[in-house]
Amino acid sequence: MVNVRRAGQAPDLGTAETDPRTRDRVLAAVSQHGPISAARIAADLGLTPPGVRRHLDQLAADGVVEDREPAAGKRGRGRPAREWVVTEAGHDVLPAGYDVLAADAVRFLREAAGDDAVTDFARSRVARLEERYADEIDAAGEDPAARTEALVAALRRDGYAATARPVGAGGLTGVQLCQGHCPVQHVASEFPELCDAETEAFSRLLGVHVQRLATLAQGDHVCTTFVPTPSPAPPPSSTHRPPTTRERRSR
Incomplete structure (x- = not known):
């Protein structure tokens, strides 16, 4: 069943952003549209920018994407957003034919x-x-x-x-x-x-x-x-012996 997200409806973070396939979608977006920012990827895929950045950081740690400064014509006021491209190693893991x-x-x-x-x-x-x-x-x-x-x-x-x-x-x-x-x-x-x-x-x-x-x-x-995996060993059982008649009398 395909989940259709209505306009203005927040994405279901419990499914979309934790779906194991989302990382592949993020990588595909960088491949198709890079250099591209996390905000643009989030908008295209219906995810949140923080969620996309987590995937990008993991992909960068794996060496398949890298960030770069935006071109001079794209820079606005304030700190420029990082833009992402696929590395040579990343192209090796993308589907080809x-x-x-x-x-x-x-x-x-x-x-x-x-x-x-x-x-x-x-x-x-x-x-x-x-x-x-x-x-x-x-x-x-x-x-x-x-x-x-x-x-x-x-x-x-x-x-x-x-x-x-x-x-x-x-x-x-x-x-x-x-x-x-x-x-x-x-x-x-x-x-x-x-x-x-x-x-x-x-x-x-x-x-x-x-x-x-x-x-x-x-x-x-x-x-x-x-x-x-091995089950935890049960705690040693203590054996309790009732006192003998002589032991009870001596108390």
């Missing part, structure tokens, strides 16, 4: 060499990911939750918009790892082997068996993976 090419290549691989070849390709691809991430995750220690946080940091650098939060109660506790962006989403919708191989790689990196609950490729709003 490679989804179609990649799907065609994997489709040809399946037709020429069979399903096993696609599986081998998917595992080979994530093997390189494992190799890049392994040392950083190992440095986080043995705790699955700490290792998941390290994995989140690594995934963010690769443009996956990853987050993690604790979930569960009682006997089943864990961490929910979410990825709001996937560079191979459209190809994986036809070739789920890519998602399966990534899930297997997460299990190996984190040292526990993880469970994939949802994927962007299947039409969900976010890729969600459950990472089990």
